[in-house]
Amino acid sequence: MFSLIFDLEEERLKAEISKRKAKRVLIQLPEGLKPVGPRLAEIVEEAGALPIVSADPCYGACDIAISEAKNLKADLIIHYGHTEAVKAKIPTVYVEARAKVDVSKILEKALENLSPWSRIGIATTVQHIHMLDVARKILTKAGKTVIIGDAGHVKYPGQVIGCDYSNAEAIADDVEAFLFIGGGKFHAIGLALATMKPIIAVDPFENRIHPIADDVKRILKQRFMCISEAKEAESFGVLVGLKIGQIDMKAAMRIREYLKEDGKKVTMLAIREITPESLMEFPSIDAYINTACPRVAIDDASRFHKPILTTNEALVMLGKISWETLLNKGWFKHFI
Amino acid sequence: MFSLIFDLEEERLKAEISKRKAKRVLIQLPEGLKPVGPRLAEIVEEAGALPIVSADPCYGACDIAISEAKNLKADLIIHYGHTEAVKAKIPTVYVEARAKVDVSKILEKALENLSPWSRIGIATTVQHIHMLDVARKILTKAGKTVIIGDAGHVKYPGQVIGCDYSNAEAIADDVEAFLFIGGGKFHAIGLALATMKPIIAVDPFENRIHPIADDVKRILKQRFMCISEAKEAESFGVLVGLKIGQIDMKAAMRIREYLKEDGKKVTMLAIREITPESLMEFPSIDAYINTACPRVAIDDASRFHKPILTTNEALVMLGKISWETLLNKGWFKHFI
Numbered sequence: 001m002f003s004l005i006f007d008l009e010e011e012r013l014k015a016e017i018s019k020r021k022a023k024r025v026l027i028q029l030p031e032g033l034k035p036v037g038p039r040l041a042e043i044v045e046e047a048g049a050l051p052i053v054s055a056d057p058c059y060g061a062c063d064i065a066i067s068e069a070k071n072l073k074a075d076l077i078i079h080y081g082h083t084e085a086v087k088a089k090i091p092t093v094y095v096e097a098r099a100k101v102d103v104s105k106i107l108e109k110a111l112e113n114l115s116p117w118s119r120i121g122i123a124t125t126v127q128h129i130h131m132l133d134v135a136r137k138i139l140t141k142a143g144k145t146v147i148i149g150d151a152g153h154v155k156y157p158g159q160v161i162g163c164d165y166s167n168a169e170a171i172a173d174d175v176e177a178f179l180f181i182g183g184g185k186f187h188a189i190g191l192a193l194a195t196m197k198p199i200i201a202v203d204p205f206e207n208r209i210h211p212i213a214d215d216v217k218r219i220l221k222q223r224f225m226c227i228s229e230a231k232e233a234e235s236f237g238v239l240v241g242l243k244i245g246q247i248d249m250k251a252a253m254r255i256r257e258y259l260k261e262d263g264k265k266v267t268m269l270a271i272r273e274i275t276p277e278s279l280m281e282f283p284s285i286d287a288y289i290n291t292a293c294p295r296v297a298i299d300d301a302s303r304f305h306k307p308i309l310t311t312n313e314a315l316v317m318l319g320k321i322s323w324e325t326l327l328n329k330g331w332f333k334h335f336i
Numbered sequence: 337m338f339s340l341i342f343d344l345e346e347e348r349l350k351a352e353i354s355k356r357k358a359k360r361v362l363i364q365l366p367e368g369l370k371p372v373g374p375r376l377a378e379i380v381e382e383a384g385a386l387p388i389v390s391a392d393p394c395y396g397a398c399d400i401a402i403s404e405a406k407n408l409k410a411d412l413i414i415h416y417g418h419t420e421a422v423k424a425k426i427p428t429v430y431v432e433a434r435a436k437v438d439v440s441k442i443l444e445k446a447l448e449n450l451s452p453w454s455r456i457g458i459a460t461t462v463q464h465i466h467m468l469d470v471a472r473k474i475l476t477k478a479g480k481t482v483i484i485g486d487a488g489h490v491k492y493p494g495q496v497i498g499c500d501y502s503n504a505e506a507i508a509d510d511v512e513a514f515l516f517i518g519g520g521k522f523h524a525i526g527l528a529l530a531t532m533k534p535i536i537a538v539d540p541f542e543n544r545i546h547p548i549a550d551d552v553k554r555i556l557k558q559r560f561m562c563i564s565e566a567k568e569a570e571s572f573g574v575l576v577g578l579k580i581g582q583i584d585m586k587a588a589m590r591i592r593e594y595l596k597e598d599g600k601k602v603t604m605l606a607i608r609e610i611t612p613e614s615l616m617e618f619p620s621i622d623a624y625i626n627t628a629c630p631r632v633a634i635d636d637a638s639r640f641h642k643p644i645l646t647t648n649e650a651l652v653m654l655g656k657i658s659w660e661t662l663l664n665k666g667w668f669k670h671f672i
Contacts, residue, residue, distance in 0.1 A: 026606065034617035038571065038603040052576065055607040055614050065606075067403040068578050072585065072606055235374065240388065242404050249408065267374040270362065270401075270408055271391040273609070278391050281370035 005205070006097040006127070008036060010043050013078065016093045017047040022076035026069045028054045030081040033097060040078070049076070057273060060162055061085035062245025062293070064092065083126050083155035086245040099127040103181055103204045107138045110179060110209055113200045117176035119145045122158055123168045123191055124181040128204065129156045131181060139179070147171045160187055162295050165194035165332050172197055185210050186299070192216045193298070194330040219298060220327075226297070226307040227317045233286035233307070235265040237279070241292025242272040251291040251311050251334070258318050259289070276304050289314040294331060341541070342433040342463070344372060346379050349414065352429045353383040358412035362405045364390045366417040369433060376414070385412070393609060396498055397421035398581030398629070400428065419462050419491035422581040435463040439517055439540040443474045446515060446545055449536045453512035455481045458494055459504045459527055460517040464540065465492045467517060475515070483507045496523055498631050501530035501668050508533055521546050522635070528552045529634070530666040555634060556663075562633070562643040563653045569622035569643070571601040573615070577628025578608040587627040587647050587670070594654050595625070612640050625650040630668060 017025060025044045029037055037053035044051035052072055054065050061082035069077050069090045077092040084094055114120060122135050136146045150157035151166035158167055160180075168178060172195040180188045180201045188201035189212055201210040230236075236259050240252045252268060259266045267285060271278060274296045279288065288308040290297050297308040310331060315321045321329075353361060361380045365373055373389035380387035388408055390401050397418035405413050405426045413428040420430055450456060458471050472482045486493035487502035494503055496516075504514060508531040516524045516537045524537035525548055537546040566572075572595050576588045588604060595602045603621060607614060610632045615624065624644040626633050633644040646667060651657045657665075 031617060035619055037605075037618060038573075038601070038620050041603045050604070052604040052606050055573075055575070055605040055617065056578070056609075057614065067407070068606060068608075071403070071578065071580065071583055072576065237374075237391075239391070240408065242392070242407065244407065247407055265374070267377045268386070268388040269373075269391040270388050270404060272404075273392075278393065281367060281391065282373060283371055284374050 005100060006033065007100055008040065008080075008097065009095050010040075013040065013043055013093075013095065014047040016078075017044060017049050017076065020076055020091060022049045022091075024052065024072070024074045025049045025076045025078055026052050026054060026065055026072060026074040028058055028063075028065050028077060028079045030058050030060075033080050040080075044078070059293070059295075060245070061094070062163075063243040064088050064245065066090055066244055081127075082161070083159070085154075085161075096126045096129075098130055099183075099204065101128075101204045103128065103131045103134060103202065104138065106202045106204055106207050106209070107135055107179075107181075110200050110202045111138070111142050113209060114139070114142075114144065114177065114179065117198070118143070119147065119175045121147050121149060121168060121171045121175035121178045121195075121197075122181070123149075123160045123165070123178055123187075124158055125161070125183075125187055126156065126159055127183070128181045129159055131204075132158050135179065135181060147175050160191060162187065162190060163293060163332055165191055165330070168195050169330060169333065185212050185215060186295075188212050189215055189219065189299075190295070190332065193219070194332050196327060196330070219301075222301050223298065223313060224323065226301060226309060227313050227323075230287040230307045230309055230314075230317050233264070235267070235284055235286045237267050237269045237282060237285040237288045239274060239288055239290040239292055239308075240268060240270045242270055243292070246292040248291045255289050255291065255311055255314055258314070258320065262318055274308075279304065279306065279308075298331065341436060342369065343436055344376065344416070344433065345431050346376075349376065349379055349429075349431065350383040352414075353380060353385050353412065356412055356427060358385045358427075360386045360388065360408070360410045361412045361414055362388050362390060362401055362408060362410040364394055364399075364401050364413060364415045366394050366396075369416050376416075380414070395629070395631075396581070397430070398499075398577075399579040400424050400581065402426055402580055417463075418497070419495070421497075432462045432465075434466055435519075435540065437464075437540045439464065439467045439470060439538065440474065442538045442540055442543050442545070443471055443515075443517075446536050446538045447474070447478050449545060450475070450478075450480065450513065450515065453534070454479070455483065455511045457483050457485060457504060457507050457511035457514045457531075457533075458517070459485075459496045459501070459514055459523075460494055461497070461519075461523055462492065462495055463519070464517045465495055467540075468494050471515065471517060483511050496527060498523065498526060499629060499668055501527055501666070504531050505666055505669065521548050521551060522631075524548050525551055525555065525635075526631070526668065529555070530668050532663060532666070555637075558637050559634065559649060560659065562637060562645060563649050563659075565643045566623040566645055566650075566653050569600070571603070571620055571622050573603050573605045573618060573621040573624045575610060575624055575626040575628055575644075576604060576606045578606055579628065582628040584627045591625050591627065591647055591650055594650070594656065598654055610644075615640060615642065615644075634667065
């Protein structure tokens with residue numbers, strides 16, 4: 001089923017293993033693709049290497065399993081579904097898992113939703129990046145001016161990832177709205193927070209357009225509440241990510257300094273998976289500042305019993321920037 | 337509160353940091369002790385180092401945070417509550433968190449429970465290891481013959497850990513029953529499975545004696561059921577632990593070979609925290625063999641949707657050893 005929807009590049013997988021004479025291969029898949037793990041392992045084995053599938057959660061290329069591969073003595077990592085974000089010391093092949101779904105039909109429908117605007121930015125995940133041209137043609141044919149951003153942070157122009165919307169931010173001032181192409185609401189919500197523009201989110205898997213304006217409103221309200229709540233806190237935990245692309249000691253040290261200047265108690269906490277259970281082990285801590293994945297605070301706030309702020313939200317809490325600045329600069333720019 | 341119950345050795349902590357001129361210290365605590373993390377961080381900071389508390393789950397010294405410390409550029413690990421199990425390449429101080437609770441009172445009461453037997457083995461966790469002599473005296477005064485085992489695997493004679501009861505196994509044939517001293521049922525159940533002897537489990541925190549015979553019976557029944565269920569499975573996942581003291585590729589490769597000889601499909605899965613959620617990502621896999629922590633299968637079976645076997649249980653399933661051999665050899669000996 002999955003191989004009908006996503007291009008798993010099985011032939012390339014075999015070729016990479018032969019070419020590199022890999023003996024032990026660690027296969028890493030994002031949550032949605034994990035079910036194909038056993039099938040891919042078979043292919044790796046046929047190609048002559050020992051396959052090991054990582055069963056740990058993986059939400060991005062920030063989580064590339066370098067130390068895991070080292071400890072397992074793997075000589076090659078095959079990482080599915082994301083593009084390179086961290087230089088790995090172990091040879092790594094990225095398979096982008098492009099979606100084999102057509103976007104034309106739902107895009108034709110989206111033209112109605114786009115009718116109020118003439119200047120449109122397009123953004124998408126790597127799974128649909130090959131559809132950007134199709135989308136551009138459909139929109140220009142309908143008389144729209146299409147802009148696709150390229151800030152150079154991620155692999156492809158127009159590509160967005162969960163925590164990086166720089167390609168969209170780069171053109172936000174030049175467009176009236178964004179067309180987002182991709183499954184679910186996760187990236188579309190991120191895009192809205194990053195740009196504060198209207199988003200038409202077309203989902204080519206479900207062939208539908210997701211309304212996300214209410215989600216964004218709800219999240220903004222929640223973020224404002226979390227910041228207000230955290231203002232009352234006396235004891236803070238500063239979360240330092242342990243996933244290789246999420247460690248940001250510099251940001252953590254800076255936030256720690258600011259909190260101390262403000263008379264707060266601060267404990268630095270190193271953490272891999274940020275779960276409500278893990279944080280509940282520290283009852284004396286009133287609120288958290290998360291220097292790791294910004295999406296944990298934004299998307300999972302209701303799961304946690306204490307407020308968790310992103311670094312930029314912490315600056316608002318501390319009065320170093322205003323709520324409006326946060327809105328304008330977006331949630332995903334590292335400006336601390 | 338915790339510092340009243342456990343000796344956190346705060347003075348030694350300061351001295352170790354000064355002596356080693358540590359600049360950045362990673363503090364690792366088992367779940368029950370995590371609430372003292374912020375307090376210990378303060379002490380580390382007073383001693384002149386930057387403290388970082390690990391917020392990841394930690395159930396034993398098998399899980400010593402070496403690669404985490406490396407990635408955080410910590411120059412010292414302070415590990416609480418366990419004794420050394422893995423040689424770490426980063427300087428590591430173990431603080432045993434000895435319990436400051438008296439055992440005499442509950443031991444006097446336990447004499448009644450021990451009345452059917454005259455030859456008694458004593459086992460305990462490192463938290464109460466200093467109470468072994470007290471216990472020995474009380475028992476010998478009551479006319480018992482006391483034996484404390486020393487197989488040389490763990491730090492202290494008589495000490496048991498979640499997955500290693502070798503000190504008790506070494507004397508199991510020489511005793512009629514075991515006195516276990518420690519909190520909760522976890523180690524007492526392990527001791528029963530390892531030795532198949534009657535266990536009198538005295539809990540000096542709650543000042544009570546835990547009945548565990550029914551728990552052991554329930555677990556044995558459940559293990560037998562899991563093995564039977566796994567016999568019907570066609571597709572297996574062999575779990576390879578990613579915690580540094582849990583990686584056992586040799587065992588995993590051997591089990592993989594056996595399963596293949598038996599005509600089963602096998603996928604090797606590398607995993608840090610074995611959770612029901614992580615395993616549910618692989619719907620095509622019918623059953624798991626866990627070469628990492630044996631306690632996951634034994635204690636948490638009901639949380640998982642598919643059977644998980646220990647390596648030794650897998651040998652029973654494959655007909656390589658009998659259920660009786662498993663019972664006799666115990667759950668924790670590595671005999672595959």
